[in-house]
Amino acid sequence: MHASLLLPALLLVPVLGAVAAMANRAKDGAAYAIAVTTASIELVLSFVTAGFYKNTTTGFDFSSSHVLSSFLGLRYSVALDGISLLMVILSSITVLFALLGARDRRREAAYVSWQLLLLAVTVGCFVAHDLLEFFVFFELILIPCYFMMTQWGGANAKAAAMKFFLYTFTGSAGMLIGSIYLAVQHQHEFGGAITFDYTALQQVSTSATVGVWLFVAFAIAFGVKSPIWPLHTWSPSTYAAAPTAAGIELSALLSKLGAYGLLRFGVALLPTIQHDVRPVMLTLAVISILYGSFVACTAKDLRRFIAYSSLAQMGFVTLGIMSGSTIGTEGAVLLMFNHGVITLGVFTVVGYLERRRQNVALGDLRGLQGPMPVLAGLFTVFMLATMGLPGLNGFISEYLILIGAFTTHTWWALAGTVGVVGSAVYWLWAYQRAFHGPVASADAGLSDVSQRERLVLWPIVAIVVALGVFPSPVLNRIAPSVQHITASETPGVTK
Amino acid sequence: MTTLHAPAINYLAILPFLFLTGAALFLLFLTALTKNRLSTKVSSTVAVSAALAGFVATFFQWFEINHHGAITTASHAIAMDGFSAVMTASICSSLVFALLIAHDWQGRERFNGAEYQMLALLATSGSVLMTQANDLVLVFLGLEILSIALYCLIAFNRRRLKSSESSMKYFLLGGFAAAIFIYGAALTYGATGTTNVLGISYFLAANHLLHPGLLFAGGGLMMVAFAFKVQAVPFHFWSPDVYEGAPTPVTGFHASIVWGGAYAAMMRVMIGGLGTQIDTWRPIFFGLIVLSCLVGAAFAILQGNAKRLLAYSSVSHSGFILLGVWTGTAAGLSASAFYVLTYAPVVLGSFAIVALVGGVGDANHELEKYRGLARRNPWIGASLAVLLLSQLGVPLTVGFVGKFSVLSATINAGDVYGAIVAIVSACIAAFAYLRWTTGLFADENLDTPPLVVPWASRVVITLSVIYAIVFGIDPGLLTSIASHASLIFQP
Numbered sequence: 001m002h003a004s005l006l007l008p009a010l011l012l013v014p015v016l017g018a019v020a021a022m023a024n025r026a027k028d029g030a031a032y033a034i035a036v037t038t039a040s041i042e043l044v045l046s047f048v049t050a051g052f053y054k055n056t057t058t059g060f061d062f063s064s065s066h067v068l069s070s071f072l073g074l075r076y077s078v079a080l081d082g083i084s085l086l087m088v089i090l091s092s093i094t095v096l097f098a099l100l101g102a103r104d105r106r107r108e109a110a111y112v113s114w115q116l117l118l119l120a121v122t123v124g125c126f127v128a129h130d131l132l133e134f135f136v137f138f139e140l141i142l143i144p145c146y147f148m149m150t151q152w153g154g155a156n157a158k159a160a161a162m163k164f165f166l167y168t169f170t171g172s173a174g175m176l177i178g179s180i181y182l183a184v185q186h187q188h189e190f191g192g193a194i195t196f197d198y199t200a201l202q203q204v205s206t207s208a209t210v211g212v213w214l215f216v217a218f219a220i221a222f223g224v225k226s227p228i229w230p231l232h233t234w235s236p237s238t239y240a241a242a243p244t245a246a247g248i249e250l251s252a253l254l255s256k257l258g259a260y261g262l263l264r265f266g267v268a269l270l271p272t273i274q275h276d277v278r279p280v281m282l283t284l285a286v287i288s289i290l291y292g293s294f295v296a297c298t299a300k301d302l303r304r305f306i307a308y309s310s311l312a313q314m315g316f317v318t319l320g321i322m323s324g325s326t327i328g329t330e331g332a333v334l335l336m337f338n339h340g341v342i343t344l345g346v347f348t349v350v351g352y353l354e355r356r357r358q359n360v361a362l363g364d365l366r367g368l369q370g371p372m373p374v375l376a377g378l379f380t381v382f383m384l385a386t387m388g389l390p391g392l393n394g395f396i397s398e399y400l401i402l403i404g405a406f407t408t409h410t411w412w413a414l415a416g417t418v419g420v421v422g423s424a425v426y427w428l429w430a431y432q433r434a435f436h437g438p439v440a441s442a443d444a445g446l447s448d449v450s451q452r453e454r455l456v457l458w459p460i461v462a463i464v465v466a467l468g469v470f471p472s473p474v475l476n477r478i479a480p481s482v483q484h485i486t487a488s489e490t491p492g493v494t495k
Numbered sequence: 496m497t498t499l500h501a502p503a504i505n506y507l508a509i510l511p512f513l514f515l516t517g518a519a520l521f522l523l524f525l526t527a528l529t530k531n532r533l534s535t536k537v538s539s540t541v542a543v544s545a546a547l548a549g550f551v552a553t554f555f556q557w558f559e560i561n562h563h564g565a566i567t568t569a570s571h572a573i574a575m576d577g578f579s580a581v582m583t584a585s586i587c588s589s590l591v592f593a594l595l596i597a598h599d600w601q602g603r604e605r606f607n608g609a610e611y612q613m614l615a616l617l618a619t620s621g622s623v624l625m626t627q628a629n630d631l632v633l634v635f636l637g638l639e640i641l642s643i644a645l646y647c648l649i650a651f652n653r654r655r656l657k658s659s660e661s662s663m664k665y666f667l668l669g670g671f672a673a674a675i676f677i678y679g680a681a682l683t684y685g686a687t688g689t690t691n692v693l694g695i696s697y698f699l700a701a702n703h704l705l706h707p708g709l710l711f712a713g714g715g716l717m718m719v720a721f722a723f724k725v726q727a728v729p730f731h732f733w734s735p736d737v738y739e740g741a742p743t744p745v746t747g748f749h750a751s752i753v754w755g756g757a758y759a760a761m762m763r764v765m766i767g768g769l770g771t772q773i774d775t776w777r778p779i780f781f782g783l784i785v786l787s788c789l790v791g792a793a794f795a796i797l798q799g800n801a802k803r804l805l806a807y808s809s810v811s812h813s814g815f816i817l818l819g820v821w822t823g824t825a826a827g828l829s830a831s832a833f834y835v836l837t838y839a840p841v842v843l844g845s846f847a848i849v850a851l852v853g854g855v856g857d858a859n860h861e862l863e864k865y866r867g868l869a870r871r872n873p874w875i876g877a878s879l880a881v882l883l884l885s886q887l888g889v890p891l892t893v894g895f896v897g898k899f900s901v902l903s904a905t906i907n908a909g910d911v912y913g914a915i916v917a918i919v920s921a922c923i924a925a926f927a928y929l930r931w932t933t934g935l936f937a938d939e940n941l942d943t944p945p946l947v948v949p950w951a952s953r954v955v956i957t958l959s960v961i962y963a964i965v966f967g968i969d970p971g972l973l974t975s976i977a978s979h980a981s982l983i984f985q986p
């Protein structure tokens with residue numbers, strides 16, 4: 001296969017899979033088998049892409065484009081750099097394991113089709129090389145999420161889905177205006193037809209004021225998705241009400257899209273004004289870390305707990321991205337991947353727990369270690385990984401972020417370090433409450449994780465350990481792309 | 496002795512108009528000459544053929560314009576330019592959809608005969624005339640042909656009190672609007688010495704008015720009349736009642752055909768005629784835009800009735816179209832024309848479903864009745880979801896492209912605030928569409944029998960969904976057409 005066909009294939013395979021799954025909706029289990037096969041093919045394809053990927057100087061590879069409407073500047077244009085590559089792999093891993101670990105047999109064909117479509121549009125976001133196209137995919141993500149939540153979600157899912165949709169839709173409105181503004185500026189500056197091409201729009205010179213406004217517009221869109229405090233308020237209710245697979249995809253995958261967007265469009269597209277916005281963004285990042293850690297301690301149930309923990313972890317990612325240092329940004333990209341994998345694991349474990357007892361309110365859970373030691377053990381692995389235990393994948397990324405932030409923004413880094421301690425506090429406390437102590441009599445008969453369920457989790461644990469011990473293959477691939485971005489930023493070393 | 500010379504007429508320019516009025520007259524004679532009432536099948540066939548013929552005629556107009564340029568004819572009273580051809584094509588194709596919806600409705604309500612088709616053809620011919628009218632007198636003529644037929648259409652269901660009530664309301668207010676328009680046209684004539692749109696433009700470009708009060712009053716009054724027809728806030732108060740009261744096929748007719756004509760005339764008069772005065776009317780226009788966008792969206796989310804919701808939603812959409820006009824640029828005008836192209840089939844598809852759910856006597860228009868529709872009729876429910884999401888402006892539907900083109904043109908004209916207001920209104924209106932969409936997929940009302948979908952409605956729904964998705968994914972063809980939809984003269 002020719003290498004330039006890889007990205008269109010990555011986009012098309014899940015769509016075809018979704019169509020095939022819907023076509024076979026009458027046959028019992030066929031749709032599910034098709035979906036799992038499709039997601040596996042997608043994973044293989046993304047690894048093939050990684051194999052073909054060359055670190056060229058501009059960082060972007062496999063580019064291809066096709067103009068849809070020159071009047072509007074609407075194009076299909078895809079390209080890939082090391083960062084997008086890593087995110088594409090994360091996408092296919094997440095959806096594959098969400099399918100495997102959180103099967104839901106109610107109207108299964110439609111459910112798995114939505115998941116495959118979600119995979120397609122998420123990959124679309126990561127490979128889009130055009131601001132308008134990115135926006136299209138970014139907005140399209142809402143559709144599968146919305147339908148999965150409203151039709152398969154738990155209590156209050158409809159209200160939560162509405163909140164999620166409106167939050168994100170409104171948040172990204174500014175991004176559309178900002179993108180059009182940039183494109184118009186480009187047209188005024190360079191002439192020619194209107195274009196939203198990423199590389200072209202990087203050439204636009206904006207005044208500092210306009211640049212800051214554009215950044216604000218982008219940052220709101222991505223801050224909602226990520227989430228960054230104070231735009232996170234949709235996430236606990238959404239995580240709590242989403243069906244398990246959608247919850248996994250939202251927390252493990254879609255939150256990374258916010259951080260990816262911030263890096264790709266907030267930072268790399270507007271390098272000259274980073275100096276002006278950094279203090280604010282870093283402060284928000286630190287607040288996210290501390291606030292998330294604090295509220296995670298008081299979370300009512302495990303899903304909300306994951307939401308607040310993610311808020312804190314994504315605060316670290318933002319800290320790294322906005323630090324302006326190459327090491328910090330590399331750490332942030334790595335943490336995006338690592339946190340994705342860890343959350344995939346944690347959420348799957350919580351999903352297993354929900355299969356056995358519907359309620360995962362932290363006040364009700366007690367002594368689960370007794371009846372289900374393996375589940376507790378798996379939870380521990382992911383917990384330790386998030387806390388940053390050396391040897392597991394969370395450590396190296398957080399470490400890089402803090403080192404990077406320390407060299408450029410010492411005080412913020414110091415405040416962030418408190419969050420590392422905080423994460424130990426809230427995780428261990430939650431673990432103690434849920435797994436230690438005498439088991440409630442109703443829970444004593446719960447069965448432990450089955451063989452099949454274990455098989456789903458082992459690969460995730462393997463990634464957690466492997467990247468903890470040996471992160472260099474990933475780091476080597478993202479480093480040139482990250483350096484390309486950070487090199488263009490203004491050297492804004494403040495205290 | 497002086498002889499009266501009839502002006503030369505380019506018949507290609509008025510061919511769609513001739514088809515429509517001709518078919519209406521043909522049906523009239525046929526009704527008079529046959530012994531029994533004409534069956535709906537015959538009258539629908541004749542009317543749909545006329546609409547299709549009009550649609551095809553615009554292709555010939557289009558090629559003529561592309562090869563030999565835009566022209567005016569009949570003493571410069573009628574223009575044939577890219578803009579008129581595109582708007583006429585949109586109106587004629589909308590008529591096909593509207594007639595198909597009405598065909599099923601007539602069957603359901605047992606209205607035999609050709610009256611509905613005749614009135615629809617005549618109203619549409621008025622609308623087509625408005626797209627081409629290059630003279631204020633002709634605009635008025637088109638407006639009246641359209642309105643008078645429309646008053647009858649709205650009151651068509653005489654078994655339903657609301658139908659007559661809303662017709663009366665529309666008649667009174669529409670009469671006022673027409674009077675206001677003609678008064679405005681008279682004052683404009685007084686200020687410029689001509690009723691010809693191009694003449695007004697040339698006069699204003701060549702002369703500086705020392706006392707522009709007369710012109711401002713005339714332009715302002717015409718603007719009010721147009722704002723009434725396109726239901727811009729604060730001239731929209733009739734629209735929810737009329738949308739609700741009119742038989743559903745007429746509501747769909749209104750939201751696409753009447754709209755298209757009114758917008759076309761407004762654009763031609765405001766841009767083509769009074770374009771030199773843009774700095775004067777722009778601020779007022781901006782007020783209309785902000786109010787229409789926000790009031791339409793805010794009230795849409797309060798509605799519990801599908802037709803009233805769509806009425807307020809079209810008020811909000813109207814703000815978007817006005818925004819394109821407001822830019823005063825050729826790109827903005829194209830964007831507005833494009834918006835009409837994207838909106839008309841989608842809203843007709845929606846009304847086709849609303850008509851089906853409404854059932855006999857337009858009884859079931861509460862949003863509650865839509866709960867579980869996608870469970871009972873999966874294809875209809877999914878289609879309505881697509882059409883609503885298109886109106887919401889979700890990417891890969893044509894509604895997004897329409898919104899995007901207007902926003903792009905607005906920002907290109909240097910106004911970010913207008914674009915922000917518009918997009919905020921889209922975000923507010925999103926709630927209304929989403930609530931409706933969510934209800935479609937609820938596991939409720941499962942014991943309600945599924946809808947019976949007659950073939951004509953099926954055709955309309957299928958085509959509009961295909962249209963929404965295909966041109967949502969690749970709008971290249973539509974945008975290239977719209978980008979050539981320019982007025983014959985634009986100052």
